[in-house]
Amino acid sequence: MPASVTKADEGHPDAGVAVRGRHRPLGVLLLAAAAEVRPPQTDRPTLEWRTLLFVTYDRPPTDGTATMPIKTLQDRRCLITGAASGIGRATAIAAGRRGARLFLTDINDAGLQAVAAEIRGAGGTVSFVRAADISDHGAVAAMAKEIHGDHGSLDVLMNIAGVSTWGTVENLQHEHWQRMVDINLMGPIHVIECFVPPMIAAGRGGHLVNVSSAAGLFGLPWHAAYSASKFGLRGVSEVLRFDLRRHGIGVSLVCPGGVDTPLVGTVQIVGVDRDNPRIKQLVGHFQRRAVAPERVAAAILTGIQKNRYMVYSSSDVRVGYWFQRKFALPYELAMRGLNDALTAAMRRAQRG
Numbered sequence: 184m185p186a187s188v189t190k191a192d193e194g195h196p197d198a199g200v201a202v203r204g205r206h207r208p209l210g211v212l213l214l215a216a217a218a219e220v221r222p223p224q225t226d227r228p229t230l231e232w233r234t235l236l237f238v239t240y241d242r243p244p245t246d247g248t249a250t251m252p253i254k255t256l257q258d259r260r261c262l263i264t265g266a267a268s269g270i271g272r273a274t275a276i277a278a279g280r281r282g283a284r285l286f287l288t289d290i291n292d293a294g295l296q297a298v299a300a301e302i303r304g305a306g307g308t309v310s311f312v313r314a315a316d317i318s319d320h321g322a323v324a325a326m327a328k329e330i331h332g333d334h335g336s337l338d339v340l341m342n343i344a345g346v347s348t349w350g351t352v353e354n355l356q357h358e359h360w361q362r363m364v365d366i367n368l369m370g371p372i373h374v375i376e377c378f379v380p381p382m383i384a385a386g387r388g389g390h391l392v393n394v395s396s397a398a399g400l401f402g403l404p405w406h407a408a409y410s411a412s413k414f415g416l417r418g419v420s421e422v423l424r425f426d427l428r429r430h431g432i433g434v435s436l437v438c439p440g441g442v443d444t445p446l447v448g449t450v451q452i453v454g455v456d457r458d459n460p461r462i463k464q465l466v467g468h469f470q471r472r473a474v475a476p477e478r479v480a481a482a483i484l485t486g487i488q489k490n491r492y493m494v495y496s497s498s499d500v501r502v503g504y505w506f507q508r509k510f511a512l513p514y515e516l517a518m519r520g521l522n523d524a525l526t527a528a529m530r531r532a533q534r535g
């Protein structure tokens with residue numbers, strides 16, 4: 184049964200390209216094994232192995248125009264939020280080197296202009312630079328209208344901008360929860376709302392990158408507000424990876440562990456004095472284990488080009504997520520231990 188995308192991308196040079204895709208089930212036979220630790224009838228968990236014999240692989244619809252994965256970024260129109268700093272900046276520079284046509288945004292105008300100048304100075308193409316607050320739907324919608332009017336629909340959307348606030352539930356104020364959800368969850372949703380439908384209508388396929396976090400996979404101590412946003416973004420990604428597949432649009436969920444970016448300095452720990460020497464020591468410990476933002480940028484670009492859903496930038500998160508899914512009880516015990524250890528360290532720091 185052919186699937187079709189016929190709506191053209193009005194007002195753009197590519198307008199009129201009507202794509203008719205085709206489902207071509209390949210019926211690939213795979214052998215996979217899934218392990219499951221069952222909640223017990225008794226108090227003891229039982230390990231049950233299931234063997235899945237058939238996995239039907241359904242090739243994404245395409246007539247050769249909509250391509251998935253995006254094999255090269257050369258001349259691809261890429262929107263990057265949070266481009267002024269850290270992971271967003273490193274990704275913009277790396278994508279510029281690979282020939283992408285960049286559309287950059289960030290709330291920090293000065294930082295954004297500096298990154299755009301750096302990329303242009305190195306011979307990269309920056310087609311659009313605009314300071315905007317992604318939590319403001321009106322600002323994102325206005326930006327999208329201008330971009331679509333001047334350049335047509337985009338090929339790659341990268342939701343990278345974000346902020347971080349930690350704290351116990353007794354210390355977190357309403358504004359902290361609200362800010363996490365507004366910027367880290369509603370921000371990417373605004374970008375998806377405004378930029379994905381024209382991408383679908385253009386029928387060329389594309390890719391959506393959502394930067395979540397290890398805190399979008401695990402219940403890390405003091406991360407409730409941050410995790411509310413990052414688990415939420417993971418939920419959106421989990422649905423869209425299947426919904427958008429028929430349009431030839433891939434989805435990547437990026438889950439970095441520690442990354443040595445300015446965010447480490449700006450993370451707000453409510454109820455804790457960041458200048459406290461013990462806290463500085465803890466932050467220093469985090470920074471020593473953190474990876475460079477360039478490593479995350481490289482993982483993101485590889486994730487796009489190989490159409491990977493889960494994108495890791497460090498093996499601790501990859502192994503931890505595998506462990507969580509395969510060994511539920513030991514995972515729970517390990518997380519209790521981690522929570523006790525970190526809470527004790529924070530309390531010691533609070534006492535000075």
Ligand SMILES: NC(=O)c1ccc[n+]([C@@H]2O[C@H](COP(=O)([O-])OP(=O)(O)OC[C@H]3O[C@@H](n4cnc5c(N)ncnc54)[C@H](O)[C@@H]3O)[C@@H](O)[C@H]2O)c1
Binds near residue numbers: 265270316438449
């Ligand atoms: N640094 C880490 O250890 C780490 C770990 C896991 C996930 N992350 C995630 O990676 C992403 C990038 O973080 P980073 O470490 O590069 O931090 P960063 O502070 O270096 O960069 C974040 C950028 O987002 C921008 N920004 C903040 N609020 C904005 C808003 N309302 N509208 C538009 N732009 C806004 C900032 O100005 C900044 O340039 C974030 O989503 C963060 O949650 C970071």
